Amino acid sequence: MVQDETARAIELRSPLLRVEQVSKHFPGVLALQDVSLEVYPGEVLGLVGENGAGKSTLMKILSGVYQPDGGQITLDGKPTVLHSPRQAQDLGISIIYQEFNLMPNLSVEENVFVGREPNTGKFVRWRELRRQTEQLLDQLGVQLHPGAIVRDLSVAEQQMVEIAKALSLNARLVIMDEPTSALTDTEAAALFAIIRGLKERGLAVIYISHRLEEIFTICDRVTVLRDGQLAGELPLAEATPDRIVRLMVGRPLGDLFRPEEAERRLEALAERSQAPVLEVRGLGRTGTVQDASALVLEDVSFSLRPGEIVGLAGLVGSGRTEIARAIFGADDYERGEILVDGQQVRVRSPRGAIHLGIGLVPEDRKLQALVLSLAIRENLGLSMLDRLSRFGIVRLGAERALARRMVDALRVRTPSIEQKVLNLSGGNQQKVVIAKWLALHPKILIMDEPTRGIDIGAKTEVHGLMHQLAADGVAILMISSELPEIVGMSDRVLVMRKGRIAGELARRDTTQEAIMALATGVANTAVAAA
Amino acid sequence: MTTETGAVAGTVAPEQTKRRFDPIELLGRFAPVIFLIVLAVIFTSQQPAFASEQNFWFLLRQNFVYGILAVGMTFVILTGGIDLSVGSVLAFAGLVAAAVAKGSNWRDVGNPDAGGTAVLLAALAAMAVGAGAGLIHGFAIAKLKVPAFVVTLGGLAAWRGAAQVMSQGQPINKFSDDYRYWGSQFIGPAPVPVVIFAAFVITGYLALRFTTYGRSIYAVGGNPEAARLSGLNTTGLIMSVYVISGFCAGLCGFLLTSRLGAAEVVAGQGYELIVIAAVVIGGTSLFGGEGSILGTLVGTLLIGVLNSGLAINNVNPYFQPIIIGVIVVLSVYLDQLAKRRRRG
Structure with missing residues (x-):
């Protein structure tokens, strides 16, 4: 019912943001091709797609980090060029990245108003800073002490600080990238309540997630990207997990877990x-x-x-x-x-x-499992150097053979085993991590x-x-x-x-x-x- | 840099990333070599004798100390560490070598050492002192987790102090021909210390490129936690690179004493900065995990060519540090530029 109302309300309003036929090239790759979407005030738009589908590129264009090669962005009906993150912020677009942009050594209030503290010329008006921060946190319904040091907060609480910061910037469009990836289910439920609050206040939210069940919980519409192109756009009422997945991967999937x-x-x-x-x-x-x-x-x-x-x-x-x-x-x-x-x-x-x-595939592949500056071959050999060497000399032939075998067996998509792991997508990196342990039997x-x-x-x-x-x-x-x-x-x-x-x-x-x-x-x- | 930088890393990327000719990328990647060639050509055009065989050997003999130290330093920097103590360790090890060679009356500057096995013992003592100093540094860094910068800054002061205490301000000189051989004689056209330098470069290159040890060094430098969770003995590996660097400094202490015919407190002063500059110009990342001995060789030669070329052209020697400083920053900038290009 709520969704119906929203749908009706949306028809009456004009979009806050309209993206038309936007394209972006990188050397050798077309990251985005003629992508269009609209976001209305007071709605949550789900943005889904596999890694490499172009979600991050689109997000970086909306936040002014990248400039599109073609197409147009219209904000409040006016054509707009977003040439810097600062400008996007001033226009009311706030982004909450997976990895937060907070200063862990500072307090909540200092983070929320960093660079914009209420002041009297040279001096910060601390009491005013606290009052404004408390007000923001109240609006969000978050129990947090403004003086708490960010380092001591949980991931969920740090995220609330990011959201408070967005609100303090008078954001009208909040973009969230995988906001629940490090949250527990309870914390995620609390986040959804806050997102609903933002919606009621007329803010627009673009919600990027891999987790389809969340899309169904929180979004009003879903836009699906595939290989840099718009694969489809659905009101939630017409969306089913199966339909979304089919749009994302271009083919139906059976039961995921077999x-x-x-x-x-x-x-x-x-x-x-x-x-x-x-x-x-x-x-x-x-x-x-x-x-x-x-x-x-x-x-x-x-x-x-x-x-x-x-x-x-x-x-x-x-x-x-x-x-x-x-x-x-x-x-x-x-x-x-x-x-x-x-x-x-x-x-x-x-x-x-x-x-x-015993083998361990650690939870953070970039921090704990891979040496990003080394090639796939070198990463694969790392945990079994003693087996791949004679008198301390690495048997390159054996190592290459192993790498080729594992890359084939796990279908790691790469032009060569000499490719640096840094240049692989997340899924392929994870396959390299798993391959490294499989090789050890x-x-x-x-x-x-x-x-x-x-x-x-x-x-x-x-x-x-x-x-x-x-x-x-x-x-x-x-x-x-x-x-x-x-x-x-x-x-x-x-x-x-x-x-x-x-x-x-x-x-x-x-x-x-x-x-x-x-x-x-x-x-x-x-x-x-x- | 993170997760999926603009989808370049995405599923569509690999097949299409065919390398096209990109002048800036190439310039960045081969900046040190290009610098080296350009400088050599300029100096030769001004002074044709610059390209002579004689000057070639002269240049190498002028720079073998930097070169050997830089090989050791490359191992350290590849792990993401730094060794500021090399110049001081060199001085102390040089005094120890001189004292060991001369035996009980080592303060007597009138008589040379006995030569023969005394020289061998002197060299071994210098290497042992250097490796020992490196072991202490490595222990403090890897086991006690004190930052390398701090530990070797302490070493920079302490080993120079040890040299002062030992020498009491007096240089030790007068050595036998046997002792002087290692620093000032020739094998064919090649000065002996240059042959030793070459051996270090080749050994270092092979070790880093082809051995499990070398691979482990790159892994520890690239991601210490991943290296540990892959079963590498990261503590031992980190300690080892300081031992290598200290060993190089110790040997250089002996060789420099042998070359100059004197062991002095001030030997090797300020060398750490030149050596680090050579390694960095050669493309080794101060964050660890990336770099090579060949790069370091080029970096060392670049500094050598610059010094000697400026001297031949009668440029005020005080300009050298300025130029080296500019080249360090410029080559790192070009390297970064090239990396950014490669990643799109």
């Missing part, structure tokens, strides 16, 4: 009932960099059998990544023991873990957010690989914040809360609601999951 694979695997596992390849008993660690008494992990016990995919779910900060890093020897643990093939082991370094047949593979930030096509391929690995007998521990992924892929699910395992769900009992109930400790999670 549940039949998991079912088949469960049967096979039940028949074999093998001994666990990994057992974790009573793992515990206390103390973080910020807080020496914080409980990071407590009494974590579970096991993994060969050929099994176990999902590890929980809110961000619940200890999922910490478990992965402890097993892999990246961080130390204080209590408990780890057994590999029934033998107690003490893993002191990633090097030691690799020797035991691990017995146990821990995958932390294996499909974060990659497009649907690549995602399906990664999931296919995981099924394949499990079929080959690898035990996989998959950490994911995407509940559909956890539900779709896992043979069973461990749910963490506050450093402990809150519960375990068998595949037949696994639903998003059940996971959220365990993760939040709230029995009725209808609100949180909505």
Whole structure:
């Protein structure tokens, strides 16, 4: 009903922003070709497309970072040239990037009004600054102290600071790039409430996301880009996930997670009932960099059998990544023991873990997994240099053969194995990370957010690989914040809360609601999951 | 720079990124070589003797110390580190070498050392002192996590101080012919220290290009966390590059003493900046992960050619640092320009 009203209201109004036939070339690539769209005041326009479809280029054009080669941008009915980010900002266009542009060492209020503090000539009027900041935060309905230092805030809170900053700039169009990628479901729900608030106040929002369910939750219309071109535009009433996906990838996709694979695997596992390849008993660690008494992990016990995919779910900060890093020897643990093939082991370094047949696909591929300045070949060889060398000399022939084999097997799209990883798209980078570990033939593979930030096509391929690995007998521990992924892929699910395992769900009992109930400790999670 | 910079990195990109001729990209990539050739041509046109074989060897002999130090420095900078202590370590190691060669009465400037094995011991002592100093630096940097800039700034002061304490302000001179051989004799037409320099360049080049060690150095410099999570011993690797740099400085201490016939407190003063300039001009990134020994060789030769060419043309020597400073900034700027071009 709400959507109908909006639709009617939109017809009456003229668009805030109109983009007509905009094109942008880069050397060797046509990034955008004749793309047109309109945004009306008081609406949320969803912008979707695979990586490389042109979303970021379009966004950078709207924010004045890039100049289009052709086409026209009209703001309030007036043709406008956006020649700098500053000018776009002055015209009321604010962008909230995935990686925030905040100064972590400054307070909330200083960040919101940076460069524009209320002042008396040379001096900042601190009390006025605080009053204005409080007002903005109130408008957003956010409980935040204006004096809090941004570094100490959660990702969700930092995002609120960004939004407050946009409001303080009198933004009329707010563009959000994957705003929920680092949020928990509860935090995302809070963000949606704020977006609805912005809408009611007549602001226009362009919402970029990979997560289709969010598009359906928050958007009024959807614009789909594919290969730099407009693939389609749909009012939400006419959109279905299937239709959007078909527009995005240009072909229909079956069930994303191929549940039949998991079912088949469960049967096979039940028949074999093998001994666990990994057992974790009573793992515990206390103390973080910020807080020496914080409980990071407590009494974590579970096991993994060969050929099994176990999902590890929980809110961000619940200890999922910490478990992965402890097993892999990246961080130390204080209590408990780890057994590999029934033998107690003490893993002191990633090097030691690799020797035991454990692999880790870390959560952040750019910061933790890849050397961007090196070629695909060199990245692939990195974790197995000792196997690829003789007397300390790298056997380049063997390394090239390995790289070619892995690039073919995982269908990494690249002109050559000598391509620097920097030049690959996110999905292809992730495939290189996974390939690096596959080449080692691990017995146990821990995958932390294996499909974060990659497009649907690549995602399906990664999931296919995981099924394949499990079929080959690898035990996989998959950490994911995407509940559909956890539900779709896992043979069973461990749910963490506050450093402990809150519960375990068998595949037949696994639903998003059940996971959220365990993760939040709230029995009725209808609100949180909505 | 981040996620999907303008879709250039997108799925449509790879097949189409056929390299076209881009003069600015090429200029940026080969800037140091081009500079080197242009300078050589200019100096030769003004003074034909510049291109003579004699001047060639002379030029190399003038610059072997910078060259050897720069090979060690390249390893350090490739990991994203820096070594400001090389000049001071060089001076201290030179004094130690002289003292070891002369034995118990090393303050006696009247008599030369005994030659023979004494010289060998002196060289070994200098290398050991250098490597030891590097080990201390490396330990503080890799294990204690003190920034490399700070540790080696401390080293810059402390090793010079150690040299002063040891020498008490007096140079040590008068050495045997055996001792002088390593710095001032020839093998065929080539000065001995230049042959040693060449050996360092070749070894460094092969090590970085073809060994697992070299690959690991690039990985640690490019992304230390990814390197660690790939099973590399990052702490050990980082320590090792300071040992290499210290070793080079130690050996240079001996060679310079041998060449000059004197071990002095002021030896190698200010060399760290020239050496870092040579490495940076050669295209090695101060952020680590990118660069090569061949680049460093070109950077060293560029500085050498510049110094000698200006001297031949009777240019006031005080202009040299100004010109080198400008070239450092310019070559890094052109390098950045080329990289931006390549990425679109």
